[in-house]
Amino acid sequence: MEGVREQEDEVGQVDAVEAAHEGDSAHDASTGSTVTVVRRKRSIWDDPVVRRMGLAAVALVILYLLAIVSALYFGLIGNTAPRTIQERDLTRLELIADAPDATLDQMQTFVQALISDGQYVRAKQFIDRTNANKELDQTQGEYMLFCLAELQRAQGDYEAALESYNEVMTRTKAAYDEEFENGGEFQNWALAYGLHDNYFMSALGKSIIYREQQEWASAIEAIDVFLMENPRQAGVLVDRAYIKRQLGDNEGAEADYREALRYIPDYPEALEGLEQIGVGE
C-alpha cells in the first residue's frame, strides 16, 4: 500500500528504504507497507515546521524594524524639542553652558543637571572638554574637579569621589590662602567672598557618602563643615539630626530638629524626627 515517508536528516538514520531510487516504491518489511521515496539533497528548510519558524523570525524582524521606522516617522525618537520640564531645563542649560561667554558656574550647573538626569557619559565628556580649555581659570572653585567628584558619587565610586572632594577642598583652600596672603585688594576680595562654595559643597558630598557607608562620626565632621557656612539649611540640619541619632546623641538631634523648625516651621521631617525621639508636641 502507498504511504508517506518522513525522513530524518540525523546522521545514522539512513535505512534500507533510502537506498531506493527516486520515484521507487519500496517495501518496508517491518510494517508491510509500501513507501514512495523522493530522493534529493536534503536541507533543514525541507521541514515545513522549520520553514514556518524561519518565516516567523523574518516577520518578527520586519515588524520590529517597521516599529522603529514608525517611531522615527512620528517623532517619538530623534525629536529635538523637549517634552518635559526636565528636558527643557537641560536644553536651556546646555545652550547657556555652550555659549562663548558662559561662566564656570553656569557650566557646573549644566554638568550637575546632566548628572541628575543620569546622563553620565555626557557629563564626563563636558568635564573633559572644559578641562581641556586652558583659557579657563578654575583655580578658585575647582569647578570641573568638583563636578567629577559629584559624577563619581552618582556612579557609586565612593572612594574616587572622596579623593576628588578632598582635592577640591585642599585646592580651593590653598587658592583662598594665597589670595589672602597677597594682601591689599586681593585680601579684601578673599575676605569679602570667603572660601569658594565648592569647598563647602564638597564637604556636604563627603557627608552623604559617609552617611551611606554608615560612618557616622566622619559624616558629622563633614556636615559640620558645610553648616559652618550654611547654618540655615534646614534640610541639612535634619540630616545631621538623623546622624546624631545613629550615634545615640538624641539631645543633639533634638537641637538640630528644633533649629530646622526655626526656618521651616511645619517641616514634616523635623516634626516627625521629634516625634520619634519622644519630644514631639
Add this chain to the structure above:
Amino acid sequence: MSEIQQTSELEPITAGETTVKSKRGRRLLATALILLIILLLITSVFLVQLMRPKGGPSGTDLEGITWIRSIYGFGPGTDQFTNPASAAIDPAGGTFWLADQGRFRMIRFDENARFLELFDGDRANGDSFDYPSRIAVAPDGWRYVVQSTYNNVKVYDEDGVLQHVLDVPNPSAVAVNDEMAIIGAQSGFVAFDRAGQLIGFIGERGIDDDQFDTVNGVVLDDESNAYIIDSFNNRISKYDREGDRIWLVETGAPANRAGLNMGGGAATDALQEQYPAMMQVPMGATLDAAGRLIVIDMLDFSIAAFDTADGTFLSKWGTFGREDGRFAYPADIDYDPALDWFIVSDSGNERAQIIRLPGSGGTAQAAARRLLAGPLRACCFPLILLVIMVILWIVLRNRRNKRGQWVTEEIGEAPELVE
C-alpha cells in the same frame, strides 16, 4: 522500525511527496527564534526608554487632571516658546495652533505634537503680525489673530493670505464659527459676519451687569450662542444670537474691586458660599463634548467647569507649579472633540500642555484615536503589516485547502494503513 514513520493523514500531499522532519533544523530555528525574541524584547525596552520623556508627572497628584504631554516648542533654542498665549484647535480635527506672543508667530502641531508649520503673517504681501494675544481657527481653516497692540484682528484664509483687518478697540479674545466671529474687548464684545461686516457691539466698560471689564474669553456654540468671560468683573454670561443675555453668573470676587486684600480675595467660608467657583481672573474658555463650559483661571492656576444651561458651577481642577501637569499663569484653553482632550497655553511655564479632564464626554472613537496618538503609534505600521500578513496567510491557506480537497477528490480517499 523507529526511523520510518507513517501517517494516515492525507493532507494536501500528492503522490510521490515526502514530508521531511528535521530535528536539528527545528532545534536550531527554535533556539534562534527564542534568542531573537529575547533580543527584540531587550532592545524594545531601550526604545521605550528613548520614547518615554524623562521627568513626566506620575499623574496621581494632579487633582483630577490627566497629563498627556507638554509642548515646549519644536526644537531647541529659539524654536522653543517664549509666551504661548493662545491655543486653537483646527476644526478639521487632529491639529492645533499655538500662538507665541513673544516670537510673533503661530505654530501648528499634529495630534502627536509633531511640528507641522509656522505662520507669521502674509509675508508674500508684506504682512506680519505682532504680539498675537489670541487666535481662533474657523471651520473652513481661516485664522483670526488678535493684535491687542494695534487694536485689530487680522483674518487670514486657509492659505495664510490676509483677507480682512477688523478694527476693534483693545481686543482681547476671539471665537469663530461658520456664521460669525465674536471678538472680546476691554469694554464688551463685537460680532462680525464671516465677510468681515460688523453685526453689532454689546457693552461698555464698567462693573454693572450690562458692563464689562476686559473680555479675555469668548466661546461660540453650534447655535451661535456666545459665552462671554469677563475677566476683571470675574463673571461669565451667555448671550443668544440676537444679543439677548440668557444668564450671568459671578465666578469670584471681582479683581477690579479688590482693595489691598490680596487681589480677588482670600478663600474665606463666606466668599466660598457666595462664589462656589472661587475664581480669580477667568481667561480663555471652550466647550467640551459633555456640553460643559470650561474656563481657565490665570491667577487661580485652575480650570473650572460650568453648566451651559444656567451657568451653575460644576467642578474645578488644577494646581500651581512648574512641573508638567501643573500651571503657572495659564491664559487659554481649547478642546479637541476628535481626541477628547484639551490644549492649555501655560504661559508662565512657557509651554502648552495637552491634558484630559474628568467627565468631558468623549466618544469611543476619540479614545481609540487618542490611544494611537500615544507612544503606541510606533506600532501603527507594524500593526497594519501584521493585519495584511494575517489576511494573506488566511487567503493562501484557504486556497491550499481547496486544492488539497480537489486532489483528494481526484485520487479518492486515502487507504487505511496496515500495520
